[in-house]
Amino acid sequence: MKRKGRHTLRRKILFLLLTVILCGGLFFWLGNKVKNFLKENNLVSLSLTTNTQMDQTPIEISSIRQIGQWEFLSVQTEELVDSTRKGIFFDDRIVCIYRGTLSLGINMEKFDKSWVKAQSKDSISLILPPVTLLDQNFINEAQTNVFFEEGTWKESDKERLYLKAKRQMMQRAFTPENRNMAEKHARMQITRLMNAMGFSKVNISFKGETSPKQNTSL
Amino acid sequence: MKKKYLLLIGLALLFSTSSCRQEQTTHDKMTDSLNDSTAIVLQLRKCSRIYSSEYQIHKIITNTDILKLKGNIINQKVDMEIPSGLRKIAIPIDVTIKGYTDLALLQEKNIKTEGKKITIVLPDPQFVVTAVKIDRKNISQISELMRNKYQEQEINQLTRKGVASIYKDMPWNEFLETARSNAAYTLFPILQTIGFEEIHIQYRDDLKTTPKNQLLLFKNLEKRSK
Numbered sequence: 223m224k225r226k227g228r229h230t231l232r233r234k235i236l237f238l239l240l241t242v243i244l245c246g247g248l249f250f251w252l253g254n255k256v257k258n259f260l261k262e263n264n265l266v267s268l269s270l271t272t273n274t275q276m277d278q279t280p281i282e283i284s285s286i287r288q289i290g291q292w293e294f295l296s297v298q299t300e301e302l303v304d305s306t307r308k309g310i311f312f313d314d315r316i317v318c319i320y321r322g323t324l325s326l327g328i329n330m331e332k333f334d335k336s337w338v339k340a341q342s343k344d345s346i347s348l349i350l351p352p353v354t355l356l357d358q359n360f361i362n363e364a365q366t367n368v369f370f371e372e373g374t375w376k377e378s379d380k381e382r383l384y385l386k387a388k389r390q391m392m393q394r395a396f397t398p399e400n401r402n403m404a405e406k407h408a409r410m411q412i413t414r415l416m417n418a419m420g421f422s423k424v425n426i427s428f429k430g431e432t433s434p435k436q437n438t439s440l
Numbered sequence: 441m442k443k444k445y446l447l448l449i450g451l452a453l454l455f456s457t458s459s460c461r462q463e464q465t466t467h468d469k470m471t472d473s474l475n476d477s478t479a480i481v482l483q484l485r486k487c488s489r490i491y492s493s494e495y496q497i498h499k500i501i502t503n504t505d506i507l508k509l510k511g512n513i514i515n516q517k518v519d520m521e522i523p524s525g526l527r528k529i530a531i532p533i534d535v536t537i538k539g540y541t542d543l544a545l546l547q548e549k550n551i552k553t554e555g556k557k558i559t560i561v562l563p564d565p566q567f568v569v570t571a572v573k574i575d576r577k578n579i580s581q582i583s584e585l586m587r588n589k590y591q592e593q594e595i596n597q598l599t600r601k602g603v604a605s606i607y608k609d610m611p612w613n614e615f616l617e618t619a620r621s622n623a624a625y626t627l628f629p630i631l632q633t634i635g636f637e638e639i640h641i642q643y644r645d646d647l648k649t650t651p652k653n654q655l656l657l658f659k660n661l662e663k664r665s666k
Contacts, residue, residue, distance in 0.1 A: 268511035377576040
């Protein structure tokens, strides 16, 4: 008697579960059909809209400055940086890809007569300052791609991410290999220019260089 | 009896899978686009450019975003604001634009020397956006009850639009003139030290007839390298 009662209860539960699943499926199917019908016949079409356009504001030219930066190597790079903050239930995480272009070359603003070491009618010898990073401000934040963002992040946190990306970009791009490549290209370009000005023999060396290249000419 | 249950389960599964199909496709597409953007690039370009002018531009980008319900119900237009659905932001940005002369374009025929006299015809000055910095300390935003704060992705999108809008508002004629004269000022002391006593630095004669949009080669940082 007891076994028969348990068997009936199990069947009832099973039946109830199947009915719920079937009703749920039917409900979604019908809902979808009704939605499509209303949409096709243009009876109801509602949507929530937001404004992503910016307002018109003026620009301000803060400064116009004369500079003298001779760029010989441009390093275009991307840097992926992330930050995680531990929470009680969930962790907050932000991952950004920053983009920037680093310019390697000679700062001509420091030019003085000591750069020209010796000179005759058809030959010239130049001692140039070492190749440096011409501008410390090289990230274009308008090109930043937010790869992942979860949780609330303060502007100061994002500033820290920016500085981290900048530091990593400099480490990766301003390497001795790239400096050497820039110096080599500088030699080639300046020699070409000097040749065009009438100097057939051109010697170019960089300050602090261990083995200066002599008699460079094209 | 068992067959009946199996039939019912089959029907329920069929309904549920058909309603989920569209969502899965969207998710797959999103995963693909995310995978593409993780690639890190390092591109080197040899060049010979003299940057002679630097312009610092300041702009405050603002956005007023009201949440609205729009559409129609049985041919009746609906356009209503959702209560407490407003949010606003002001993003100050600093854009650095540099004017440069590409000496790689300078050919031998553009340099003429006669004893202590030199004449150089320089290529047209060009401009490039070298940096964009968001002034994080001074960003200001409000959001009402129904709205979230602006996400970093949205701030970047607004910044992109702000930088693009700067181009059409700039006094390009003045910038061209300063870029030209500054390039000459940069080269002048070098040529003087080399020993030239009479120095002429010129530009193309037909510069004024060339449409300005051909000279102002504004490119974002990805497009900087050719």
